[in-house]
Amino acid sequence: MAKPKRDAVLAAAEELAREAAVAIAEAGTVGEHVAFLMDEDRVGTHYFDCTAAAYPGWRWAITVTRPPRGRAALVSETHLIAGEDALLSPVWVPYADRLAPGDVGPGDVTPMVDDDPLLEAGFEATGEEDVDQVGFFELGLGRPRVLSAEGRDVAASRWYDGEHGPSSETAKKAPAHCSTCGFFVPMAGALRTVFGVCANEWSPSDGKVVSLDHGCGAHSEVDIDRPAPEVIEPPVLDDNVLEIVER
DSSP states (O other): OOOOHHHHHHHHOOHHHHHHHHHHTTTTTTEEEEEEEEEETTEEEEEEEEETOOOOOOEEEEEEEEEEOOOOOOEEEEEEOOOTTTOOOOOOOOHHOOOOOTOOOOOOOOOOTTTTTEEOOOOOOSSOEEEEEEEIIIIIOSSSSEEOOOHHHHHHHEEEETTSSTSHHHHHHHHHGGGOOOEEEOOOGGGGGGGEEEETTTSTTTTSEEEOOOOTTTTTOOOOOOOOOOOOOOOOOOOOOOOOOOO
């Protein structure tokens, strides 16, 4: 598409454009004229700096036009637009995508995700008492959805790489692994081969999911190095020595 030719009538309408900007702007916020650009034949836009403290880098854009063979410019549109250095709000992110661990507080409710790849359909009652008893009581199901294989992998990676996995500073300095601790409670299901829950109130991981190769100083089978008791020799009294005390 060919670039529109500069229109002398529209280019000369700077004061008309400024008056239109002043008419819609907060008093004193229309600054210097910074540019005039042709948008198409007989349509162009004048740009003025916006000096409002709340809009640094923004510009007033006043579009002017004229009819064919017309010798007077007319105001078509007025806008406040962002310049190259304008202060802009962050890109909007959907609620479900910007939610971070720790954001959910008392009384908060997260939106349901129907097609969550981390979940899959759970056990449903069949009406057969013996079969349902296995599902509800022995397998601990009865929920509409349970973790999918992807969901388990995501959770396992997060836990294993976190503060209660083998790479934390606490685990690196631990005298033994959680797998040999009496306070280690194995998890049920597929994750029990890697994780359990700590039940030691003295441990920094108490009530947390820990990996088998995690560890801390509160291990049930580890004791401190006890120093040998200090032996203090009793004082020796020599009755043959006379001590003279001057007064």
